Amino acid sequence: MILANLIPLFGVFFWDWQVLDIVALYWAENIIIGFYNALRMAWVRSESGAGAEMIEKIFMIPFFVVHYGGFCAGHGVFLFTLLGSHAGINGIEGVVWLIFGPLKWPLLALFLSHGFSFFWNFLHRGEYRKITLSKQMFAPYSRIVALHIAILAGGVAIQAAGQPLLLLIILVIGKTVMDVKLHLRSHREKKEEAKEV
Numbered sequence: 001m002i003l004a005n006l007i008p009l010f011g012v013f014f015w016d017w018q019v020l021d022i023v024a025l026y027w028a029e030n031i032i033i034g035f036y037n038a039l040r041m042a043w044v045r046s047e048s049g050a051g052a053e054m055i056e057k058i059f060m061i062p063f064f065v066v067h068y069g070g071f072c073a074g075h076g077v078f079l080f081t082l083l084g085s086h087a088g089i090n091g092i093e094g095v096v097w098l099i100f101g102p103l104k105w106p107l108l109a110l111f112l113s114h115g116f117s118f119f120w121n122f123l124h125r126g127e128y129r130k131i132t133l134s135k136q137m138f139a140p141y142s143r144i145v146a147l148h149i150a151i152l153a154g155g156v157a158i159q160a161a162g163q164p165l166l167l168l169i170i171l172v173i174g175k176t177v178m179d180v181k182l183h184l185r186s187h188r189e190k191k192e193e194a195k196e197v
Contacts, residue, residue, distance in 0.1 A: 004113035005176040007106045010170045015102070020083045022171060023155040024095075025103050027072070027079055029110050030144050034068045036118045037140050043128040044136045064137050071141075077093065083155060110140060143182050151175055 008025060011017035041061050046053035080095055101109065121127050131139075154174070158167045 004109050005179055006172070007109055009169065011106065012165065012172065013090050017168070019155045019158045019171070021085060021098070021167060023079060023151055024098055024183050025106055025110075026148065026151055027076055028099050028103065028107055029114075030072050030140075031066050031146070032107070032114050033140050033144065034065070034072065037068070037136065038065055040116060040122055040128065040139075041133060043123070044131055045129070046133045053133075060123075060133060060137055068140065079152065081130065083159060091180070093143065104186050112122065135163065147178055147182065148167045150178065 008017060008022045011021060011025075015021075038061055041064060046056045051103060074093070151171070154167075154171045158164070160173060161167060
């Protein structure tokens with residue numbers, strides 16, 4: 001997880017990344033998080049018991065995909081409107097080019113990192129038995145809201161300051177530290193919930 005989060009630092013030093021590249025990568029990571037959260041929802045137990053579980057999942061998983069997808073889309077429009085024009089990234093074509101062009105390999109690394117966490121922690125270590133369907137549905141929101149308000153505010157400030165190298169490095173390290181803390185808190189909360197069940 002830490003290694004995947006430090007990829008933007010490598011990008012700053014060796015690929016001449018600017019603030020938009022970093023913030024766009026973090027935005028696209030939200031979509032990866034949503035993908036794995038939908039898979040988690042398919043595995044966890046329902047509060048209603050086995051009989052109604054399938055019906056609940058048939059309703060709640062698509063609802064999450066639409067709601068979370070809309071949240072990410074709105075965040076993306078705001079992000080690329082605010083920062084994209086300064087970097088010559090305009091419209092959906094520019095966003096697609098950025099995500100599937102320069103950022104495709106860093107995104108693949110993040111996808112694999114989150115995938116490892118899903119298979120190792122959630123499935124292998126049995127975390128899916130320690131959380132309910134409704135709690136799992138809302139699990140990503142608190143993380144991405146807190147994290148990306150800070151990232152977006154930092155990104156705007158860095159761009160206004162002329163994108164000095166030191167501030168780009170601080171942004172990446174700050175995001176990594178916040179990510180690790182939120183990740184550890186999430187696992188701690190799941191252990192506490194498991195004791196209550």
